[in-house]
Amino acid sequence: MTKRAGSGEPENHHMHHGRSQPHTSWTIEWPTWGLIAVCYGGWLTLTYAYHSIPLWIFAPCTAYIVALHSSLQHEILHGHPTRNATINEVMVYFPLGLFVPYRRFRNTHLRHHCDERLTDPYDDPESWYVCPEKWGQSSGVIRLLLRINATLGGRLIIGPGLAMFGLLRQDARDILSGKAPLTARAWLHHVIGLVVVSLWLVGICGMNLWTYIFCTAYPGMSLLLIRSYAEHRASEDPNHRTAIIEASPFFSLLFLNNNLHYVHHQRPRVPWYDLPRLYRASAEEFHVRNAGYGFCGYGDLFRRHFFRAHDDIVHPLSPKERKQ
DSSP states (O other): OOOOOOOSSOOOOGGGGGOOOOSSSSSOOOHHHHHHHHHHHHHHHHTTTTSSSHHHHHHHHHHHHHHHHHHHHHHTTTTTTOHHHHHHHHTTOOTTTSSSHHHHHHHHHHHTTOGGTTTOOTTTTTTOOOOOHHHHHHOHHHHHHHHHHSSSHHHHHHHHHHHHHHHHHHHHHHTTTTTOOHHHHHHHHHHHHHHHHHIIIIHHHOOOOHIIIIIIIHHHHHHHHHHHHHSSSSSHHHSSBEEEEOOOOHHHHTTTTTHHHHHHHEEEEEEEGGGGHHHHHHHHHHHHHHHTEESSSHHHHHHHHHSSSSSSSSSOOOOHTTTT
């Protein structure tokens, strides 16, 4: 019905992390440490002062922080800001966004970085494409939901719900069958973090948890889906599957420069604050290599695809072509 969540167990698909990493200007990753402090400080301040802030200010500000926290989780699973994975995980342990376990995201995302499998609904756990067999078996209602979700406007409204439904269904099936002990462990850690976050929100801040879910967590996930909406497309050439979007500072910070997504896929170990420098140094080469796939900012993306899908829902390539 929805985007395939994957089996839950990591595979050895993160060989791209072995690509050489250019020299960066920071020995200690102060920008990342500073952003972590700002993110948690902002979240704690806003939630603690919830009853003193109008909801129309509280909701967008906390949604932005929650989306930024998820972007930091992405940065951290790629090995920042330290070389110690345990220390890094502690930095994002508490699920401010409520929905997705960090370890679950880490495992599936590292598999996503196998560029030869990008967009494949069988092999890419972050693909929103549907395989022809499942499309043929889907009911009219399901097809309608998928068509709505294929537009940017639909992705913002129902995308988080569809993504979570697919993730929970797949993970419950795997955990109950005993096939995914790492997935079960990821959810255990997630529940522990949820308890702490909920105690803060409800017990200390006096918030209604449903208010936080619908005014902060859900729109925060919608913000993230702006980035992922068209960052990949199906193509025979793996180099042509990943977008470059030259974004405004608002979105560049929110997505930690992953709007330059092709650059990130080529150099996944480069920290977020060095991606623009790397892009500027070889912008023309990057655009040639990815066949010019991208958009002139997120305003361009909204204008072109708020009501229209950026690609077919059904994956257009045969299994043989997808694996090239």
